[in-house]
Amino acid sequence: xxxxxxxxxxxxxxxxxxxxxxxxxxxxxxxxxxxxxxxxxxxxxxxxxxxxxxxxxxxxxxxxxxxxxxxxxxxxxxxxxxxxxxxxxxxxxxxxxxxxxxxxxxxxxxxxxxxxxxxxxxxxxxxxxxxxxxxxxxxxxxxxxxxxxxxxxxxxxxxxxxxxxxxxxxxxxxxxxxxxxxxxxxxxxxxxxxxxxxxxxxxxxxxx
Amino acid sequence: xxxxxxxxxxxxxxxxxxxxxxxxxxxxxxxxxxxxxxxxxxxxxxxxxxxxxxxxxxxxxxxxxxxxxxxxxxxxxxxxxxxxxxxxxxxxxxxxxxxxxxxxxxxxxxxxxxxxxxxxxxxxxxxxxxxxxxxxxxxxxxxxxxxxxxxxxxxxxxxxxxxxxxxxxxxxxxxxxxxxxxxxxxxxxxxxxxxxxxxxxxxxxxxxxxxxxxxxxxxxxxxxxxxxxxxxxxxxxxxxxxxxxxxxxxxxxxxxxxxxxxxxxxxxxxxxxxxxxxxxxxxxxxxxxxxxxxxxxxxxxxxxxxxxxxxxxxxxxxxxxxxxxxxxxxxxxxxxxxxxxxxxxxxxxxxxxxxxxxxxxxxxxxxxxxxxxxxxxxxxxxxxxxxx
Numbered sequence: 373x374x375x376x377x378x379x380x381x382x383x384x385x386x387x388x389x390x391x392x393x394x395x396x397x398x399x400x401x402x403x404x405x406x407x408x409x410x411x412x413x414x415x416x417x418x419x420x421x422x423x424x425x426x427x428x429x430x431x432x433x434x435x436x437x438x439x440x441x442x443x444x445x446x447x448x449x450x451x452x453x454x455x456x457x458x459x460x461x462x463x464x465x466x467x468x469x470x471x472x473x474x475x476x477x478x479x480x481x482x483x484x485x486x487x488x489x490x491x492x493x494x495x496x497x498x499x500x501x502x503x504x505x506x507x508x509x510x511x512x513x514x515x516x517x518x519x520x521x522x523x524x525x526x527x528x529x530x531x532x533x534x535x536x537x538x539x540x541x542x543x544x545x546x547x548x549x550x551x552x553x554x555x556x557x558x559x560x561x562x563x564x565x566x567x568x569x570x571x572x573x574x575x576x577x578x579x580x
Numbered sequence: 581x582x583x584x585x586x587x588x589x590x591x592x593x594x595x596x597x598x599x600x601x602x603x604x605x606x607x608x609x610x611x612x613x614x615x616x617x618x619x620x621x622x623x624x625x626x627x628x629x630x631x632x633x634x635x636x637x638x639x640x641x642x643x644x645x646x647x648x649x650x651x652x653x654x655x656x657x658x659x660x661x662x663x664x665x666x667x668x669x670x671x672x673x674x675x676x677x678x679x680x681x682x683x684x685x686x687x688x689x690x691x692x693x694x695x696x697x698x699x700x701x702x703x704x705x706x707x708x709x710x711x712x713x714x715x716x717x718x719x720x721x722x723x724x725x726x727x728x729x730x731x732x733x734x735x736x737x738x739x740x741x742x743x744x745x746x747x748x749x750x751x752x753x754x755x756x757x758x759x760x761x762x763x764x765x766x767x768x769x770x771x772x773x774x775x776x777x778x779x780x781x782x783x784x785x786x787x788x789x790x791x792x793x794x795x796x797x798x799x800x801x802x803x804x805x806x807x808x809x810x811x812x813x814x815x816x817x818x819x820x821x822x823x824x825x826x827x828x829x830x831x832x833x834x835x836x837x838x839x840x841x842x843x844x845x846x847x848x849x850x851x852x853x854x855x856x857x858x859x860x861x862x863x864x865x866x867x868x869x870x871x872x873x874x875x876x877x878x879x880x881x882x883x884x885x886x887x888x889x890x891x892x893x894x895x896x897x898x899x900x901x902x903x904x905x906x907x908x909x910x911x912x913x914x915x916x917x918x919x920x921x922x923x924x925x926x927x928x929x930x931x932x933x934x935x936x937x938x939x940x941x942x943x944x945x946x947x948x949x950x951x952x953x954x955x956x957x958x959x960x961x962x963x964x965x966x967x968x
Contacts, residue, residue, distance in 0.1 A: 389658060404738045404750055409855070410712050411733045416834040417846060418790045 440546050442477065443517075445572035447565040465562060471554030473566070482547040485510070485540055489524055492536050492551070496528035513567075517574025519543055525563065527556055535559035539570045548573070586666050593662035601656045604647055608634070611646070622718060630695050650695070657688040676950025683942030690935030697931040701854050702914060705862035705881065705923045712859050714927040715851035720810055720830055724752050724838075725846045743812055743849075755843045759814045762825065766801040767808040770794050770831055784827070785813045789836040791827025812849055816840075856927065857907040858885045863895070865916060865923040881913060881923040898925065 442460075446452070450463040450473065463473040482488065489509065490500040501509060510522050523539035535556040541548045550573075552559060552566050591597075612628040619627075628634055632651040633644030647655075660681055664671065671678040701714035722738040734753070742748050744764045751758045763785075771794065786792050791813070801808050811829040815822055816838055824839050828849035835846040861884040868878040880899035885906065886892070898904050904911040914926035 389654070402739070402741050404736055404742060406753070407735050407737065408728070409733050409735050409853075411727065411731050412712075413731075414706075414709070418832070418834045418836050 440477075440543050441576040442475075442541075442543065442548050443572075443574050443576045444475070444569060446569060450565070450569075465558075465565075468554065468558045468562070471552065471558050471562060473550065473552040473569070476549040476551075478547045478549070479545070482549075485522060488540060488549070489526075489538065492524070492526055492538050495553075496526055496534055496536060497532060498526060498528065513571065515541070515571050515573040517572075519573050519575065521570050521573060523567075523570060525560075527560075537563060537566045539566075541570075541573060543575055582665075589662035589665050592658055593666040594659075597659050598656070601652050601659065605649070605652050605656075608646065608649060608652065650692075653688050653691060657685060657692070660685045660688070674950060674953065676946045676948075676953055679946030679949060680943050681946075683939045683946055686942060687936060687939035690932050690939060693932040693935065694930060697929075699854065699927075699929040701927045703856070703860060703911070703925045703927050705860060705865075705883070705925065706918075707862050707865055707921045707923075710859045710861045713853040713855045714925075715853055717851065719852045720849050721852045722812065722828060722849050723847065725835065725848075726753055727844055743814075752838075752840075752843075752845060755840065755845070756819050757816060757823070757838070757840050757843065757845070759816050759826075762813040762815050764813075765796070765798040765811045767799040768796040768811040768829070769799055770796045770809060770811065770829055786825045786827035788816070788824035788839055789826050790832055790834075791825070791836075794827055794829075794832075796827070796829070810849065854927070854929075856909065857888045860885055860911075860925075862923055865920055867916060867920045879913060879916060881925065 446463060449466040451466060453462050453464055455462040456474070459474045459476050461475045465471045465473070483491075486501065486503055486506050489506065493500060510524055512520060512522050515521055519541045521539050521541045523537065526536045526538065528534045533556050534554065536551060536553040537559060538552075539550040550566075550570055552562060608628060611634075612624045615628075616624050627648075629649035631648035633648050634646040635642045636645040663681065664678070671681075699716075701716050703711055703714040705711050720740060722743045724736040724738070726734045726736075728734055736750075736753060738750055742750065743761055746761050746763055748761045749758055750761075784792050784795050786794070796811050798811070799809075809829055809831045811827065811831075813825060813827050816824050816826060818840075826836060826838070826847070828836070828847065830849055830851070832849070835848045838845040838847055863882040863884060866878070866880050866882070867876065869875060870877050878899065880897050880902075883896050883898060883904075884893055885896060885904075887894070888907070896904050898911055898913050900913055903913070908931060909927050909929045912926040912928065913923070915924040916922060917924065
């Protein structure tokens with residue numbers, strides 16, 4: 373056997389070894405298998421009526437929090453459209469193309485009142501509020517369904533010229549958000565309809 | 581015959597190959613370290629250091645762009661092995677060097693074995709409760725559970741290689757039921773769809789169980805695998821009749837009952853579980869802070885374990901720098917939660933752990949041997965007197 377041929381064989385052997393190791397390493401369990409385990413008594417079992425999990429699914433453990441269904445009476449000139457992500461309903465307003473009103477529902481406090489109002493304020497490029505300043509900015513009403521609704525009116529500076537009417541209701545540990553936003557003059561013109569809308573919020577018990 | 585073997589192995593034993601491999605390794609380590617903050621430790625470890633090639637994903641295909649740590653390691657091992665055969669005579673004159681190189685070869689083998697033999701998981705312990713298992717942070721399994729007597733359950737484990745392939749059919753024990761994988765997504769955003777979402781176009785993919793209230797949007801997987809919400813939709817059949825569609829996700833941390841009539845079956849996509857040699861009972865979790873601050877000063881778990889060999893129970897304190905080594909596993913204090921009532925232990929099982937120590941000892945011994953031999957020769961050459 374010539375030296376060159378031997379060297380060639382050596383490289384072939386090396387390649388074969390690398391290939392065999394690669395193939396071995398690619399082997400993964402491919403079939404289901406059975407075993408006997410000790411039952412974990414603390415492992416929860418989902419049942420109807422239990423909220424499936426947090427909407428943002430932040431790896432939360434399940435909760436016994438009550439599932440809620442919110443009803444409302446929308447003004448006739450508010451037209452329902454397909455809701456976006458994290459919204460349960462969305463409306464546009466006739467003759468006011470720039471305005472939308474979105475209703476969202478989250479499990480838990482979803483950050484709380486101060487964080488959410490500051491989030492809306494940031495969208496309008498307004499300074500964030502402190503806890504102490506919050507009370508003077510927020511108004512509270514009780515809806516016809518007996519829900520406590522806290523709401524704010526936020527207006528940007530004249531350069532941006534936008535406004536937001538936002539309401540938050542905490543119902544059985546769930547947060548319901550109503551947000552109407554758009555050009556300032558249109559939003560302010562819709563304030564009365566917005567107030568009527570949040571006044572109409574009720575919890576629907578019919579499904580229980 | 582030996583001459584033929586030597587000729588065959590000569591190209592593999594070349595010192596220039598060692599230099600090339602070491603240079604590539606240096607570059608790989610540098611590149612892996614630079615991308616670490618962006619891609620995460622687990623991804624880099626799996627795709628740079630424990631892979632044969634580093635792959636680059638293009639629009640519709642992937643290409644290997646650099647040799648991975650595993651390929652470099654295997655080639656380096658072959659390089660050293662070939663060296664033993666080709667330069668056997670030289671090694672016979674310098675046995676210290678042989679021991680050094682043999683130690684390095686053992687280290688390569690140890691690292692290679694470590695990829696297969698190391699297992700890392702987490703054990704979540706609640707005060708006053710016992711835990712029997714730890715959970716894998718990176719791999720899930722779809723399980724179907726059939727309750728048995730005496731606090732036991734029969735579990736059908738479906739590995740990821742099976743449930744990740746749409747169309748796969750999995751018979752459920754010896755029942756007339758089976759499931760068919762409808763779709764699988766490595767990551768998704770899941771959201772709860774309340775019943776009053778009447779103006780909503782969102783329709784849950786599942787018809788039964790928790791999934792009937794959940795809408796999901798598939799997402800690009802996060803390189804840090806632990807953060808992904810793996811989501812799976814399966815159809816449940818009785819013989820050829822569709823019974824319902826279920827959604828499973830690692831975000832849904834509970835069992836879902838299957839609509840299987842008299843057959844009591846539950847299912848869940850859960851982290852892969854490893855049952856430990858002893859049940860672990862958490863007596864107390866202690867979390868001390870520096871006075872007037874929230875800075876942790878000390879945290880430790882006081883646990884009770886039972887020796888499976890003798891049946892003796894003993895109390896152990898595990899703290900930050902004091903892990904427990906028990907039947908081949910090491911338990912480290914990793915984290916805590918739920919107002920300090922939950923302690924999380926990292927459980928590391930590495931059967932190849934002694935190999936690097938053995939290898940380092942060999943290299944040290946070899947170097948001492950070699951230096952002594954060199955010194956001996958030098959002295960002999962200089963003075964003609966043998967030292968000692």
